Amino acid sequence: MMRELLAVASGARTRAAVGELLHPRRGPAWTAFLVLFAGTAAGLLTAPLLGRVVDVVTGGSADITRLVVALALVAVAQGVATAFGTSLVARLGEGVLADLRERFVVHALHLPLERVEGAGAGDLTSRVTRDVQVIADAVRTALPVMARSALTIGLTVVGIAVLDWRFLLPVLLALPIHVHTVRWYGGRAVRLYAAQRVAVGAQQQQLLDSIGGAATVRAFGLADEHVARVRSRSGEAVDLALRGIRLLTSFFGRLNLAEFIGLAGVLVTGFLLVGGGSVSVGTAAAAALYFHNLFNPVNAALALADDVQAAGASLARLVGVTDEPVPTAEGRVRPADASVRLTGVGHSYVDGHPALADVDLELGAGERVALVGASGAGKTTLAKLIAGVHRPTTGDIALGGVELASAVRSVALITQEVHVFAGPLADDLRLARPDAADEDLLAALDRVGALGWVRALPSGTATVVGEGGHRLTVAQAQQLALARLVLADPPVAILDEATADAGSAGARELEEAAARALDGRTGLLVAHRLTQAATADRVVVVEAGRVVESGTHERLLAAGGRYAALWAAWSGTRAGRGLGEGEARRLGEGEARGPGGVKVRVPGEDEARRPGGGEAAPLRDDRSQTPMSGRGPA
Structure with a gap:
């Protein structure tokens, strides 16, 4: 399946975005320009002063003290103004970059997860x-140099014309070569660096896929294939980088040719003009110095064109994200209650391969429903559709009688992948409700059974957690997420295997914490342990993307259907369909021991998909909590 990458802004849109960012900083921008202009103009006095020194010496006078003092004053003035102006430009660029980062983060966080x-x-x-790093480097290094170089080039050309307009002729000889070089390089560099950014993104995606799914890769013996994929993606990125180096080498070779032609022309022109008596030796020397002084700013500007092109490509990618449409609260309607209704819902990640089909399901306000089924049955897909992460391919989802897309956001989704943000634990909690008082934080922690270990931390809720701070256990991180849920207080909450990785020591405690966090709200639990299903108000069994059973735990056991078979295999009893050990083995692969010590097989997805057999949920030993079979995406 081809990925639809995030948008990349056009050149015109990128320039317009930069203008929007600079508009509130017009004052500092003009100040930086004027200071740099003054410093550059002062520096241009060096060439005519040195020319005057030449004329004085060739005229037989040795009184050059005033000229030397003047040169020293010019050097000091130029240095001070240039340093101050450069710092102002860098500060301006950092401010613009900070605003761009904030825009990017705001839009990135509000992008639909499906996108x-x-x-x-x-x-x-x-x-x-x-991309952010490339732009930051350009702002800190390339931008001040480019600004200073542009002013130096412009004012130097004016200075040459003031000496004698005929000295501009050799400059014009070099100009076409420079222009052609920039156009030749720019047309190739933009495409090359844009392709390089895409290649690096694909390389990172492959690394994330391979490393994130390392357990699955090893389990299915796909290590060689994934190494080959990483090698291929890395090879594409390296090839593009080498092409960029070859392009840059050719670029500098053309610049050297322009320098040779221009300087040779100035020297020949000076020789002819001095020989004809039109100008003095000092004036010719000043013109040669002016042109020679053009080498550094021209070469610096053109050499930094490489960084500018790279930064431009990166900037277009950031602006592209800031221009991505994001959902807004305007026009949204608040649901009448916390009920959820799905009508004929279907969803496909790939055309022609539905993950869900014709799902009709209703969750009453305040009802707690457990979703069970085998890996690949569609449980997580169904949960994400209700949470608004994905949009259904077919059918409708309504919250409190309001279509999901038009409803005020009122659903929270917690998965087993919980992130602990770096910083004080109190700040981590307040992400859910910024205005929460300390008493609110403590109450939320107490509700999910976390208050005891939080008070035992070195600084309580002020303890720094996350990266570089106090390390929380898996169970503690999940309790932190449940406390955030309590603080956010959404009418509807979805727990997608939120206690799956807690281990035997914390699973039951987390299940109790999850139950308390769901009190007073509509709850949907994607259950990996059937004991969770047993305590729910209703159990919904999903198989092959369809709802095949729905009812209370007791009623489904009495019906002797699919859920009863799963429960019998889970608990190690002869209840439900009266599964014996042999029949339990035929359900699939893997083993588990129930409380009664009866060894049973855990249903595997491939065997469970046999005709008439449906699918069975991956089971776990009730005591060890150790997965008996791999847990893939639901």
Whole structure:
């Protein structure tokens, strides 16, 4: 399946975005320009002063003290003004970059998750890391040099014309070569660096896929194939980088040719004009110095064109994200209650391969429903559709009688992948409700059973957690997420295997914490342990993308259907369909021991998909909590 990458802005749109960012900083921008202008203009006095020194010496006078003092004053003035102006330009650029980063982060966080997943995490992460770094480097190094070089080039040309307009002729000889070189390089560099950014994004995506799914890769013996994919993606990125180096080498060779032609022309012109008596030796020397002084700013500007092109490509990628449409709260309607209704819902990640089909399901306000089924049955897809992460391919989803797309956001989704943000634990909690008082934080922690270990931390809720701070256990991180849920207080909450990775020591405690966090709200639990399903108000069994059973735990056991078979295999009893050990083995692969010590087989997805057999949920030993079979995406 081809990924639809996030947008890349056009050149015109990128320039307009820069203008929008600079508009509030017009005052500092003009100040920086004027200071740099003054410093550059002062520096241009060096060439005519040195020319005057030549004329004085050739005229037989040795009184050059005043000229030397003047040169020293010019050097000091130029140095001070240039340093101050450069710092002002760098500060201006950093401010613009900071605003751009904030815009990018705001839009990235509000992008529909379906859009981010469709582009791949590598595309977004490469923009927020590599592209931001490229622009930051350009702002700190290339931007001040480019600004100073542009002023030096312009004022130097004016200075040459003031000496004698005929000295401009050799400058004009070099100009076409410079113009052609820039156009030749720019046309190739833009495409090359844009392709390089895409290649780096694809490389990062492949690394994320291979490393993130390392367990699955090893389990299915796909290591060689994934190494080959990483090698191929890396090879594409390296090839593009080498092409960039070859392009840059050719670029500098053309610049050297322009310098040779221009300087040779100035020297020949000076020889002819001095010989004809039109100008003095000092004036010719000043013109040669002016042109020679053009080498550094011209070469610096053109050499930094490489960085500018790279930064331009990166900037277009960031602006592209800031221009992506994001959902707004305007026009949204608040649901009448916390009920959820799905009518004829279907969803396909790939055309022709539905993950869900014709799902009709209703969750009453305040009802707690457990979703069970085998890996690949469609549980997580169904949960993400209700949470608004994905949009259904067919059918409708309504919250409190309001279509999901038009409803005020009122659904929270918690998965087993919980992130602990770096910083004080209190700040981590307040992400859910910024105005929460300390008492609110403590109450939320107490509700999910976390208050005891939080008070035992070195500084309580002020303890720094996350990267570089106090390390939380898996169970503690999940309790932190549940406390955020309590603080956010959404009418509808979805827990997608939120206690799956807690282990035997914390699973039951987390299940109790999850139950308390769901009190007073509509709850949907994607259950990996059937004990969770047993305590729910209702159990919904999903198989092959369809709802095949729905009812209370007791009623489904009495019906002797699919859920009863799963429960019998899970608990190790002869209840439900009266499964014996042999029949339990035929359900699939893997083993588990129930409380009664009866060894049973855990249903495997491939065997469970046999005709008439349906699918069975991956089971776990009730005591060890150790997965008996791999847990793939639901």
